[in-house]
Amino acid sequence: MDKNITAIMDIICEILDVENEQVQAETYVIRDLGAESIDLLELAVTLSDLFKIEISDEDIFLKSLRGYIEDAKDRKISPETLLAERYPFLCQSRIRDILADLDEGPVLKVRDLLDYVQQKTA
Amino acid sequence: MKLEFSGKRALVLGGSCKTGCVLAQRMKDNGIFPLLSYKSCAGRKRLEETFGCNPAGMDIFPLDFSRTQAALSMLEKKISTRIDYLVDFAQGDYESFVASANDDAVRSYFNDNITFRALAVKRISRAMLRQKKGKLIFISSIAAKRPNPGQGFYAAAKLASEAMYKNTGLELGAKGITTLVLRPGYIASGRGKAFLENKGHTIRKQIPTGQVLEPGQVADAVMFFLSDHAGQFNAAQITLDSGFSAGKK
Secondary structure: OOOOHHHHHHHHHHOOOOOHOOOOOOOOOOOOOOHHHHHHHHHHHHHHHHHOOOOOHHHHHOOOHHHHHHHHHHOOOOHHHHHHHOOOOOOHHHHHHHHHHHOOOOEEEEEHHHHHHHHHHO | OOOOOOEEEEEEEOOHHHHHHHHHHHHHOOEEEEEEEOHHHHHHHHHHHHOOOOOOEEEEEEEOOOOOOHHHHHHHHOOOOOOEEEEEEEOOOOOHHHHOOOOOHHHHHHHHHHHHHHHHHHHHHHHHHHHOOOOEEEEOOOHHOOOOOHHHHHHHHHHHHHHHHHHHHHHHHHOOOEEEEEEEEEEEHHHHHHHHHHHHHHHHHHHOOOOOHHHHHHHHHHHHHHOOHHHHOOOOOEOOOOOOOOOOO
């Protein structure tokens, strides 16, 4: 397994006080693990420290996702296009999955954090 | 009671004021390394007159809130090493009736004293979050409670900053970071000294104990609230004015 995803999963386990087996790349950070705002803040600070990158909390945690989707509707453009602009670290298939998954709750997955970190460190 | 401190390094914003200097000495005496920021040449001069040039056991550095990017870079450099405490004395001076204020002066005053402070508190609290421990004390003023002609902008900046600090304590308390707002009354130093020389007699008559504050008394209070004994104070506001602002007048 990629050492970055392992490091991210370890950090999540420590901050959220969950067991290793509960955290996989496809695990939902908020929906499955119950992360709260304060946990996300600590996660951002720790990831920033570990990978020596500047992190935008708004971007890495997809905080404005639903606002962007509404914005796309208002501007009569495709949500996929706008999300690809706003979140360049997400691939097209992930964006499609996110749009199909919105009604189930917060969509952020562990793999999204990895994609953000990898884009920043590339 | 001998105060105990688990922290070793303290950032003191606006540390060149008289009370900041006294506090820095108290910190040194208690094994805490103070990092004192100053805004102007006058501030640096005051620090050098008090502690000498390049004093041992402390760090002195410029931090002009009006030069946002340079000040943030300097701040980030200073907090890249562990900071256990923050004491924030920094406050610009702008006295004017609200109705006669200069538009540009209002914008820049709020930019320096509210916006920059928010950016600084964000960075400092994030640094403390990494170490899961930290204590922040904002030195406000009783002017935040008692409106005074000409002090509308000063009071507004203090109240806005108080809110930021209190919120930070609420938001990060679970992660070991606590905040406190201290509202001192009239202090016989700095801008308070000149005011008291003119109106001290009248002011003292309004203070139940008849005494204004000395810088050392404020520094002692700050040291107590920084100490391990005051761990349960969080997102709170304490008035330190001998009862001056407690009554109707």
